[in-house]
Amino acid sequence: MLRRELLPAKPAEAVIFVNGEFLPQSQAKISVLDHGLMYGDGCFDAWCGRNGFIFQLDGHLDRLYRSVHALKLDLRMPKQEMRKNIIETVYRNTVVDFYIKVLVTRGISPEPVIDPRRCEQASVVIYARPTQYEVSPEKKESGIRIKVLSIRRVPHDSLEPQIKSLNYINIIMGKLEAWVSNFDEAVMLDHQGYVTECPGFNIMGITGNKLFTPSRGILVGITRGSVMEMARQAGLSVEEGFYSVFDFTEADEVFMTNTVAGIAPVVNIDGWTIASGKPGPYTKKFQEIYLGWLESGHHGTQVYPAAWSG
Numbered sequence: 001m002l003r004r005e006l007l008p009a010k011p012a013e014a015v016i017f018v019n020g021e022f023l024p025q026s027q028a029k030i031s032v033l034d035h036g037l038m039y040g041d042g043c044f045d046a047w048c049g050r051n052g053f054i055f056q057l058d059g060h061l062d063r064l065y066r067s068v069h070a071l072k073l074d075l076r077m078p079k080q081e082m083r084k085n086i087i088e089t090v091y092r093n094t095v096v097d098f099y100i101k102v103l104v105t106r107g108i109s110p111e112p113v114i115d116p117r118r119c120e121q122a123s124v125v126i127y128a129r130p131t132q133y134e135v136s137p138e139k140k141e142s143g144i145r146i147k148v149l150s151i152r153r154v155p156h157d158s159l160e161p162q163i164k165s166l167n168y169i170n171i172i173m174g175k176l177e178a179w180v181s182n183f184d185e186a187v188m189l190d191h192q193g194y195v196t197e198c199p200g201f202n203i204m205g206i207t208g209n210k211l212f213t214p215s216r217g218i219l220v221g222i223t224r225g226s227v228m229e230m231a232r233q234a235g236l237s238v239e240e241g242f243y244s245v246f247d248f249t250e251a252d253e254v255f256m257t258n259t260v261a262g263i264a265p266v267v268n269i270d271g272w273t274i275a276s277g278k279p280g281p282y283t284k285k286f287q288e289i290y291l292g293w294l295e296s297g298h299h300g301t302q303v304y305p306a307a308w309s310g
């Protein structure tokens, strides 16, 4: 149990880590010549936390550093130091149920032109804020309707989706297309028509005793990995491959996963009702297990050990 009376005092303003300093939000600034701002040249990752635990701290960190490596960013902060700074940002904000975001950009350019060679070392920003809802609690209960988008997911030979780059225009345009068409969310195909992922989420289906999910053209989600672990523990087989929209509309259950929203049931794809049109039993079971993991500190790192009593 987390004894809230033993937590550090709440700061008057949110505290944000910017290039080695913990600053009040009103003073936290990044240069107008930063390549991240000018060209989306950088990467990020996001964590969630409950009850004072950061979920899957190292899994997300490893993914962040793979993105940094793939983009050849000159990040001089070793992983262990980043880990320490992330924990300290949460601690200084005294948040208990929260999300964390880390940005790593290529850094500051001497001129507002594209020249990654002339950027100084990478810039780092760390936020830790109270939990946000990407899918409302009501929709997580009743399920959402998703649109099959006309915009395709960027192919890996243009921009590898396994890199969580700051270049999210493909995803943002996807979300806009879904919302102007009055859908809750959406799913994106690749150029061969196979399902890849939803804008900002992975997609998973269950048919019989099998959980299936796209293998390529996706960001390899940490929540996706957690659900695979739960599925194996529940006796399901887990398959990664290439699937059409039909595989999902004919599945027994479909859901989307990500760090901020957790597990969100999908009950309709482009007008096709999935099974009974209600969230399925495995989806509900996984939602429950996932919440239990977050709250109990399974795969978690405790930020306030002095306030934790068993």
Ligand SMILES: Cc1ncc(COP(=O)(O)O)c(C=O)c1O
Binding pocket: 046, 171, 197, 198, 199, 200, 201, 202, 218, 219, 220, 221, 222, 223, 224, 257, 258, 259, 260
């Ligand atoms: C494009 C994309 N796909 C999938 C995901 C899900 O990944 P995770 O479960 O690690 O949050 C995200 C996360 O925000 C994402 O941005």
